[in-house]
């Protein structure tokens with residue numbers, strides 16, 4: 001049985017002014033053939049799950065090409081072209097294939113293509129022909145378009161948020177592919193769409209109505225009504241003409257698969273107003289932390305500047321408020337500022353420097369903060385995630401300098417990677433549990449790691465390119481009939497369809 005694997009993963013934020021270029025993908029990882037295999041084999045990532053399933057079935061996969069990057073601005077067109085050219089060259093030598101596994105994010109825009117994943121899948125489909133099965137894995141925040149659906153036989157996304165099932169999702173995509181090739185199942189992928197986006201910080205599968213929906217959906221799989229499902233909440237910082245939140249089911253029984261997809265979509269639609277959030281103001285959280293006697297830190301969630309949401313990670317807004325308030329709060333903070341790293345690196349450990357920190361990339365929402373810092377340590381920024389999500393995976397923050405300003409310890413990175421992981425502090429000598437206030441630039445991903453160590457988690461109204469208040473963003477392409485910008489209460493969930 002001939003099965004190949006390739007990967008293209010990046011989550012785009014249309015409001016981030018810095019395009020994701022080749023160098024940005026090099027920081028994430030560009031691999032081919034055996035190196036691609038060895039880099040991800042046994043790791044808690046989608047390709048790791050795919051490899052595990054194939055290995056157990058005695059299938060030796062053909063490893064093609066992989067490019068992945070952290071979230072960021074829209075991808076350079078040349079990067080997409082490079083991926084397609086390279087993958088096609090390798091793919092042509094292996095045809096015909098029985099199956100192709102593709103690991104993607106699903107919310108990826110380039111300079112000129114608003115549906116990069118659909119574009120890539122269409123190219124792959126053209127190359128392998130209609131007879132080869134394509135099974136693809138995605139993030140829960142993917143924008144699953146018609147083009148994706150038309151070209152992939154099976155679509156499996158993360159079912160958890162915070163995402164803790166990267167590996168399992170890859171395994172599901174590979175399992176359904178193998179079972180189909182072995183003639184054990186005859187299933188199709190059904191999908192229905194809701195014109196809706198909600199802030200990514202306002203829901204989780206750990207609890208609440210979205211959590212209950214995930215449990216309910218899981219039960220329908222357990223009952224055997226469907227083989228698989230994903231409830232995709234399109235990430236809200238895409239600006240695309242064709243988009244939406246959607247529900248996907250994979251099933252052998254068409255009526256059941258359609259009924260489940262409609263049911264899940266109706267439930268999701270019905271809970272849309274539950275995703276509105278009360279937010280803290282920055283000053284309120286600082287004051288709360290000053291009084292914090294719990295021995296555990298208050299977490300200020302700066303999700304508007306979350307690199308996972310494709311924001312720049314360069315907002316010093318919280319430092320600005322600590323300075324303005326004259327607060328002596330013991331705080332831990334991280335930020336991306338390449339020029340500051342360069343300058344402080346040259347000055348060396350122990351040096352005291354007046355710097356302008358932050359706002360090096362995004363100028364629309366905040367200004368640099370001027371502070372006097374002492375350099376504490378210098379690092380090469382490679383760390384290993386402690387997880388639980390993605391435990392053991394390597395991440396690269398470029399060069400990293402830690403500094404102290406008053407009672408605030410700051411990790412300054414050339415690139416922020418994996419912002420919801422405690423090692424982004426710990427690896428660089430800043431132990432979050434020693435502080436009264438810890439700033440985290442992430443949406444919901446950080447919760448599995450941070451909830452056990454936090455006294456309080458405060459979703460905060462901060463400025464940035466990934467704000468919780470979506471009304472702050474200037475969408476240009478998104479259709480007008482779209483929640484929360486329009487009242488869509490009369491919307492009827494369309495009948496789910498299979499496009500292959």
Ligand SMILES: [Zn+2]
Pocket residue numbers: 139140141163
């Ligand atoms: Zn996601």
